[in-house]
Amino acid sequence: MKPITLLLLAYFMVSNHGFSQGKLEKAEKSLSKKEESNRSYNNSRSRLRTSNNYDDTYLFGDLLIEIGAIITYGIIFEAPGEAEYAASTASITKYPYLHSKKGNYSYDWGEDAALFRTTLSTRTVVENAKLYGNHLNADFRFFKRIGFEADYLQLWEDNTFFGDNSLAVYIFLAKYHRIRTERFDMYWGLGATYVDGEVDELGFTYGLGAELFFAKPLSLEANFNQAFINDTTVNKFNTLLNYHYKRYTFSGGYEHLKLGSVDFSTFSAGVGVSF
Structure with missing residues (x-):
């Protein structure tokens, strides 16, 4: 009976460890993996031999x-x-729906136009009672077309019996606002993402986003970022319904995160201010 008891105890410990591993810990391990291969070196040598052809x-x-x-x-x-077209020289607005149905851009320079605009926001993301996080975001627009965004995402996961886990993702994006109309605008951007903790890596990032001002005081916003960390990716997609009140924006919606091989589907809600 003793060997059977020992086997049962060993099985219980291994199974318990597997269940105790949280999603954030799995995500960290997934992002930390590096494939060790010399194929790239062999391919480059092969190309050198045949380049004359x-x-x-x-x-x-x-x-x-x-x-x-x-x-x-x-x-x-x-x-x-x-x-x-007027959109080519559209100016940044001080904030959406200031005096009219205009969103982020105005075709005419007037009281609602500005050379520079800063928007600061905070949003809470929640997957369940044990896994949640917060976005702190700073978005800058200047010279009509150019922008810069810094986003800090902190995630926490409560594990009742085996301690808590946390993971932070920092995204820095230089943006070009490609489409600039009074009701719709769209951007693309390039930058870098840093994942802290056990991952401790910096990777190249690109991003896309758009916002539609379909009815005052509402707008629909969507953003996508993808970063390349080690041999995998960090993907972030959100779609938000925004309610604009003076300089303030109240938002709520859905955010999907993929950290390595681990997916997170969260509800997101927050507030922002423009000045």
């Missing part, structure tokens, strides 16, 4: 690159014909 195609390749660059510039920044 491609010399004749360089001229044609350069031409395609130049054409692609012109098309890409028009898509990413502004096509030549767009300069004729």
Whole structure:
């Protein structure tokens, strides 16, 4: 009986450890993994041996690159014909719905326009009673088209019998507001993400976002960020319904996080102020 008892105890301890591992701990371990492989070095050496075979195609390749660059510039920044439209010179508003149905941009320079705008916000995210977090966000708009965003996400997970876990994600994004109309605007951005804790890594990040001012005082907002950490990604997507009251914005909606191989589906609610 003693061997059976020992086996049962060992099984119980292993099973208990598996159940005790929280989602944040799993996410940290997933993001911390690095694939050790020499394939990239072998591939580069192989390319060096065969590079002479491609010399004749360089001229044609350069031409395609130049054409692609012109098309890409028009898509990413502004096509030549767009300069004729009012949205090309739209100004930043002091805050949405100041004196009219305008959102983040105004075609005319007036009392509601500004050269620079800062929006500070805080949002709580909750998946369940034991897993929750908070966003602190600073968003800056200037020179009509340019922006910068800093986002700090702190997550906590309560584990009753095995201690608590926490994880923080810092996102820094330089943004270009590609579409700027009075009712709709859209941006793309490039930057970096840092994940602290056991991960302790910095990775390249890109982001996309848009906001539709469909009926005063409401707007619908969506944002997506993806960061490359080690051999996996950190994805963040949210969709928010915003209620604008003077300089304040009250928001609520859904936020999905994917940290490595672990998914988090959360409810999000918060408040922001523009000045």
